[in-house]
Amino acid sequence: MQEKTFYITTPIYYPNDKLHIGHSYTTVAADTMARYKKLRGYDVKFLTGTDEHGQKIERTAKSKGLEPKEYVDGIIKWIKELWSTMDIDYDIFLRTTDEKHVSAVQKIFKKLYDQGDIYKGYYEGLYCSPCETFFTERQAQNHKCPDCGRDVESIKEEAYFFKLSKYQKRLEEYIENNPNFIMPKTRQKEMINNFLKPGLEDLCVSRTSFKWGIPVTFDPDHIVYVWLDALTNYITALGAYSDDDTEYKKFWPADVHLVGKEIVRFHAIIWPAILMALGEPLPKQIYGHGWLVINGSKMSKSKGNVVNPIVLINRYGVDSVRYFLLREVPFGQDGNFTNESLISRINSDLANDLGNLVSRTVGMIDKYFDGILPEKQKSLSIDKEIEDLSIKTVINVENYMEQMFFSDALSEIWNFIKRCNKYIDETTPWILAKDESKKEELANIMYILSESLRIISILIEPFMPNTPKHIREQLNIKDENLNLWESTKKFGLLDRKVKITKGEIIFPRIDIKKEIEELDKLIKIPTTKEEEKEEVKNELISIDDFDKINLKVGKVIECEKVEGSDKLLKSKIKVNNEIKQIVSGIYKYYSPQDMIGKNVIVVTNLKPVKLRGILSEGMILAASDENGNLSLCTVDKDIIDGSVVK
Numbered sequence: 001m002q003e004k005t006f007y008i009t010t011p012i013y014y015p016n017d018k019l020h021i022g023h024s025y026t027t028v029a030a031d032t033m034a035r036y037k038k039l040r041g042y043d044v045k046f047l048t049g050t051d052e053h054g055q056k057i058e059r060t061a062k063s064k065g066l067e068p069k070e071y072v073d074g075i076i077k078w079i080k081e082l083w084s085t086m087d088i089d090y091d092i093f094l095r096t097t098d099e100k101h102v103s104a105v106q107k108i109f110k111k112l113y114d115q116g117d118i119y120k121g122y123y124e125g126l127y128c129s130p131c132e133t134f135f136t137e138r139q140a141q142n143h144k145c146p147d148c149g150r151d152v153e154s155i156k157e158e159a160y161f162f163k164l165s166k167y168q169k170r171l172e173e174y175i176e177n178n179p180n181f182i183m184p185k186t187r188q189k190e191m192i193n194n195f196l197k198p199g200l201e202d203l204c205v206s207r208t209s210f211k212w213g214i215p216v217t218f219d220p221d222h223i224v225y226v227w228l229d230a231l232t233n234y235i236t237a238l239g240a241y242s243d244d245d246t247e248y249k250k251f252w253p254a255d256v257h258l259v260g261k262e263i264v265r266f267h268a269i270i271w272p273a274i275l276m277a278l279g280e281p282l283p284k285q286i287y288g289h290g291w292l293v294i295n296g297s298k299m300s301k302s303k304g305n306v307v308n309p310i311v312l313i314n315r316y317g318v319d320s321v322r323y324f325l326l327r328e329v330p331f332g333q334d335g336n337f338t339n340e341s342l343i344s345r346i347n348s349d350l351a352n353d354l355g356n357l358v359s360r361t362v363g364m365i366d367k368y369f370d371g372i373l374p375e376k377q378k379s380l381s382i383d384k385e386i387e388d389l390s391i392k393t394v395i396n397v398e399n400y401m402e403q404m405f406f407s408d409a410l411s412e413i414w415n416f417i418k419r420c421n422k423y424i425d426e427t428t429p430w431i432l433a434k435d436e437s438k439k440e441e442l443a444n445i446m447y448i449l450s451e452s453l454r455i456i457s458i459l460i461e462p463f464m465p466n467t468p469k470h471i472r473e474q475l476n477i478k479d480e481n482l483n484l485w486e487s488t489k490k491f492g493l494l495d496r497k498v499k500i501t502k503g504e505i506i507f508p509r510i511d512i513k514k515e516i517e518e519l520d521k522l523i524k525i526p527t528t529k530e531e532e533k534e535e536v537k538n539e540l541i542s543i544d545d546f547d548k549i550n551l552k553v554g555k556v557i558e559c560e561k562v563e564g565s566d567k568l569l570k571s572k573i574k575v576n577n578e579i580k581q582i583v584s585g586i587y588k589y590y591s592p593q594d595m596i597g598k599n600v601i602v603v604t605n606l607k608p609v610k611l612r613g614i615l616s617e618g619m620i621l622a623a624s625d626e627n628g629n630l631s632l633c634t635v636d637k638d639i640i641d642g643s644v645v646k
């Protein structure tokens with residue numbers, strides 16, 4: 001029998017030390033799908049990686065005094081750690097700086113050139129450097145990038161072009177004949193109406209104005225323009241165009257490229273055309289999912305509205321965060337992130353529904369049967385209803401998972417969980433327990449609940465890799481066969497007379513009001529107004545603007561806590577011959593004793609204000625991070641107070 005294979009990919013990420021919960025969304029979805037297929041017995045390859053070339057990286061590295069490779073190496077280490085914290089179990093992590101990828105891209109470029117699909121010409125046009133994308137006048141209206149809104153630059157340079165226009169007709173036919181190629185359907189329409197119908201232009205695939213990229217072997221002044229470099233990762237990762245392409249032969253074409261909606265056009269138009277030119281099969285599906293948004297706008301580092309997944313994982317555990325991402329946002333559409341929505345999901349679905357079902361079931365077996373799971377006796381009609389629902393749930397979950405309707409799949413599982421909780425309320429085991437003649441009935445209920453939990457633990461495994469373990473430990477399931485996906489299709493497999501181990505509560509209940517207050521402190525979600533302010537803040541300032549601020553070194557000579565406040569310190573700071581009184585909200589981080597003698601940096605020309613009735617004649621500078629740490633800015637050598645800082 002031929003082995004069933006499944007190849008799924010995420011986009012390769014730009015090296016960014018602030019990958020946020022939005023980025024994690026694509027990866028969590030791909031990981032969930034890969035885990036699901038593994039459970040279903042497929043031989044799975046799950047690819048992720050990093051897109052490391054381009055002018056932006058070159059510039060950033062330079063500004064830090066680093067070589068580009070040195071700079072990206074540090075970030076990639078961090079990204080891998082993030083994925084490990086999120087339990088992302090990828091099979092291949094491709095870096096576009098990997099030797100294997102570089103040489104395959106060079107071969108591909110040469111092949112396309114030799115066969116006339118790449119030719120040399122001049123590029124004159126508009127380029128968005130942060131997005132590393134060229135635009136036509138029509139696309140970049142008012143010379144603003146249509147993707148990020150920043151200014152585009154006018155560029156003219158010698159460049160190689162890929163004959164994208166040659167493939168227009170074949171692409172149109174392919175999309176028409178393969179209705180599931182671009183999903184969801186709305187994205188397919190977008191591609192046809194916005195890109196194919198207006199007509200495809202040839203694509204610039206090389207640059208000479210910067211160096212950080214893969215050199216074109218036969219014309220080394222040119223480097224391969226980043227999308228040709230990036231997209232080919234999906235085949236070079238499997239060894240295509242290398243000495244060993246066994247995996248390529250086995251896994252290509254990909255079953256699905258999972259991508260965010262803004263990069264569907266690269267995957268659904270440019271990538272298939274490149275593959276057509278190479279004579280390689282096309283991926284089976286491009287799935288463009290929606291964004292996780294905040295107040296309707298995409299999370300982005302420059303807007304300052306990013307949510308750090310690590311902060312959430314440290315507080316609620318990785319399974320809760322993964323659950324939230326895939327439950328809250330119907331895959332394909334945009335979903336709004338708020339601290340309230342996160343906490344309410346965790347509390348209602350995980351603590352109240354699932355957590356409660358586990359602790360009630362195990363608790364009752366412990367109480368009524370001394371912890372020994374009783375023999376199933378006879379079937380009552382209400383039990384049959386649960387059994388039938390279990391079988392039906394599995395079928396529906398499978399259907400949804402095949403279409404990557406994660407939220408619907410979870411909703412099915414939770415309907416079953418809720419039904420089980422209701423079954424407890426309906427059968428009232430605590431009343432049956434008082435009547436010896438009802439012992440058999442009670443035993444039955446305990447068995448039905450435990451068996452349901454066994455099945456639930458399998459169904460949630462792709463989404464929540466850790467929780468099933470905790471459920472199985474409590475139910476004392478030792479036989480691995482009882483954890484296989486196939487075993488969900490039969491109700492009644494759980495061993496009887498097994499000792500149940502009452503364990504810790506798997507999802508503790510949350511005091512929502514208190515928790516939201518706490519979380520609001522850690523994760524600041526800007527309101528639309530604040531976002532606008534943030535954008536203004538991100539605008540560049542001139543040196544004259546900077547010169548308006550007087551920064552000086554000051555020595556703290558006295559410091560005390562402000563009476564009646566648990567935040568404020570009042571410091572007397574010597575700046576030259578002047579003593580300034582400054583009130584600052586740093587008591588949580590520094591005691592008055594810590595402060596005395598420090599050489600701090602003071603803004604000396606701020607308008608005085610009164611804080612809690614006390615005059616404050618300036619500001620002490622400090623750095624704070626999103627994890628709630630604060631550190632004063634000081635000078636690192638002894639220098640006299642009053643020295644100017646610039």
Ligand code: MSP
Nearest residue numbers: 011012013014022023051230231259260291292299
């Ligand atoms: N390097 C390119 C992809 C090249 S693939 C050959 C790229 N990288 S990225 O780092 O900017 O984005 C990676 C993925 O994260 C994209 O699919 C993008 O849509 C996704 N997300 C980034 N922010 C997001 C949200 N706020 N919400 C959901 N996904 C988002 O694009």
